[in-house]
Amino acid sequence: MNSATVENAARTTGNLAGLRSVLAEAKAEGRSALVGYLPAGFPTVEAGVRAATAMIEGGCDIVEIGLPHSDPVMDGPVIQTADTIALRGGVRISDVIATVGEVHAATGAPVLCMTYWNPVDRYGQERFAADLAAVGGAGCILPDLPVEESATWRAAAEKHDLATVFVVAPSSRDERLATITAAGSGFVYAASIMGVTGTRQSVGEGARGLVERTRATTDLPVCVGLGVSSGAQAADVASFADGVIVGSAFVKRLLDAGDDLAGGLAGVRELAGELAAGVRGRR
Known part of the structure; x- marks a missing residue:
């Protein structure tokens, strides 16, 4: 799918419908979607918008913008470092939402927010959903929101045409998978291994x-994350x-570039191109 197709699909159908459209187009092309992740406010709010935009320009179909958290449950050391930089820079929830909007406006691609539950609850569930939409x-x-406690959020998300994506893990029993996938929308985030995020030699x-067990419970696309860092992976x-999610490898390109933002953006764009070639070559 070229950038014009992505832009048209996302902007004409909007929010959850735009996400569904891009995932469906990737499937129709016989490939997985490429999903990139970056925390908002890293290395700065403005630079983060440019980096996420570069990911789309390089070949990502969808972007996740992380809400930096001081005590992450799921994030490994690379993303923790980026979150610390963002928090020290004074990033706020309003900056996270603004980043989502600016990246979507610049690219037309579907942009989600990935966040732990506490900031959403404190901000106000209805308010967060309305502002994001x-x-x-x-x-x-929402990796740490129990399905059993999600009814109020899901009602707000549905009202504002937002996807609610839950995370499943290898430890999830089949009956638990069915409960989680029945409550979710957009796609299912499958954590490929137990543990925290980070690049690895194997996924x-x-x-x-x-993925096979999850698909047995739902028609939602199943996207795999945690560990992917190369085109081969x-x-x-x-x-x-149905989708390949990459986060730490993008963050590492920016960290390795240090103060050389132009070099970091080039690295992010280059990695997106390598990963995009990978997802287009094996289905």
Whole structure:
């Protein structure tokens, strides 16, 4: 799917419908979607917008913008470092939402917010959903929100045409998978391994089995994350998943560039191109 197709699909259908459209187009092309992640406010709010835009320009179909958290449950050391930089820079929830809106406006691509639950609850569930939808956000990924406690959020998300993406893991039993996927929308985030985020030599042998078990419970696309950092790994995951999610590898390109923002943006764009080639080569 070229950038014009992505832009047209997202802008004409909007929010959750735009996300569904892009995932469906990737499937129709016989490939996985490429999903990139960056925390808002890293290395600065403005630079973060430019970096996320570069990810789309390089080949990502969808972007997740993280809400930096001081005590992350799921994030490894690379993303924790980026979150610390963002928090020290004074990033606020309003900056996160603005980043979602600016990246969507610049690219037309679906942009989600990935966040732990506490900031959303403190901000106000209805308010967060309304503000996210108002800037064109496609939805939220909520890794630590129990399905059993999600009814109020899901009602607000549905009202504002937002996806609610839950995370499943290899430890999830089949009946638990069915409960989680029945409550979610947009896609299912399958954590390929137990543990925190970060690049790895292999994505985990349990990923394929988790995708198969998850698909048995839902028609939602299943996207795999945690560990993908190269085109070869992306191609491997793309052979069995509907989407390939990459975060730490993008963050690392920016960290390695230091104060050289132009170099960091070039690195992000280059990595997106490599990963995009991978997801397009194995389905």
